[in-house]
Amino acid sequence: MAGSVQRYFAGLSRNTFLLAAASLFADISTEMLYPVLPVFLTQTLKASGSIVGLVDGFAQAAQNIVQGFSGALSDKLQRRKPVAIFGYLLAASAKPLMGLATVWPALFGARLLDRVGAGTRSAPRDALIASSVDEENRGRAFGLEGVGDNAGAFLGPLLAALLLYAVHVDIRTIFYLAVIPGLLAFLMVLLVKERRVPFSAKSKIDISLGRFPKGYWRYLLATALFGIGNSSNSFLILRTQDVGASLEKTILIYAGFNLVAALISYPAGSLSDRWGRRNLLLASFVIFLIAYLGFALTQNTLMIAGFFVFYGLYQGIFRAVGKAFASDFVPDELRASAVGWYSTSVGLLELVASVVAGLLWDRIGHVAVFYYGALFALIGCVGLILIVPANPERSR
Template structure:
């Protein structure tokens, strides 16, 4: 554990407290306060996921070109912090969509350069642990954030809109945390350029992106998990608490998963995460038991913690040091573009077919991604 690794984990902790104070509240705010449907939730979340992840590709390229990872990351954290209160002012869903876009734009700007800082903070044999530590901070923040929202709404009796204004506080602390990170200069053997043909990257990296895209075509927004819980009769408060527990499990598994991937290989751990995802989504499609839903959220937390930390670490393994931000950024962009399709399809399935169809659709593409990963992607590590 280096000082930079710890500071970056704390940055993710406070940033995600800010974000996750809002995330489980947002679909309820849209459907119950602003009276929108699942289709609108899908559009907003699809746009948000795409913005966040697609921008990472450009942000990663730019930060590699300038070798200014820290400064670009600070801009992203600041933009995300400023955007949070705007949702509280919304009287219609377009304003919420605009605020969500601004928030995810900031997240997209910061993520790839931050991940490059993580990759350079330790050597390759400990890279999984470094990403696992950041993932633990991120998911721990995602556990604390919803609990803060529950405390503010149900204990202090504040309005739903007040949560959006209060979330700026941890967002500002995240900006302060990253200011103390010391950026290491990396020797540049060649200038990176914006190359949509990906000539700079290895064939195995490109295969990894294709397989990731295939899986992500069914990986819609977590907002549909929240809406499904509410529709099955779980209270607003308990839905937020269950979502918080899901993030706690993801936080607890992130660091061990990264550490284990350093030992047994990233590919094995990612296959385990995809298998867990399939089991979870099939369970959401088939069960209406409230206790089972809680258990499935816990299982989904295992997937989230493993996939987030190990997936990025494997992307970093496939690219040279001077292209770390670009490699991780295009990986995230792939998830984002596929997630746009997934969330929009899920929104239409939710409104026009059935709620169960959303989860069967996700499980189908996860199955295809699972087998494609086995046969087409070779891990660079044993």
């Protein structure tokens, strides 16, 4: 039994496990808040659906835009760890500020600060993950980080539900308590030992866009075609409540979604090392398409819960495989930049998708959000098949 476990995790390093633990604690901190955030906005701060889309869209876009620059900075310095540490500390510090908000613009500002911290840490952390293992185990390494991230996303909502319904704390107190796992994540990264990349840096920061191969740009284009319909998960939470689920049930359903994402992340990353990342990524797009059509077509709470949990397969595969695929297209010295600008593209398109989804939610109908997402998932599938090379090394 022990031998089987060792073989399953063969090729991974101490740093890989520390960074997975950092993602676990960071996501517990974030996901304690995520399922209650749309409710806090709409019920406590009296914001509309459009404001929910605006707040979360801009926050996620800020996170991903910052990743491009933090990745370029860490590539310039060839030091990933200090940049990541700063991001973890900033994100942890912003959590209590959201709980202090009495109007939605104040929460918006604190949420932006939180996501800027998350964006600052992500690309250098991903570069640390990529450099902590041999190339043939890179999918496993990102898969393990995805396990930590999605396990935290599973435990965070459960912890929030426990605090709200068993301990009976006020909803604002959840924001204050979220700083604790955030600081534990910061501690995990402090323990990481960074391996310097043998590369002579230029005298000024180069955002590296002109140095990426054509295959990388094709991958970003296919991701953009899909991403323009990939709005904030806040709309799935609102839709779940829309069909009659209580806040407590919604939080538990959201936790189930994240549990599935956690369970699939490592197997997906491992399989992508053997079967090819494009194939696994295509599967995640198809899962997204089916789930969004399900959200559009049913009014049944049990069915919505099933589709939400099924959607977790997309979340786990896309997060683990998407970043690993982006890093495959470039040499080691550009890896943080490649993952960072990939995440920037994902974030900018999520902003567009979330703003459009907010308008559709308020002005046309709630189901229109999900038909819109399903359409662009289909377009993304076609783009991935037609324009993205299956073998990234040949496109360098």
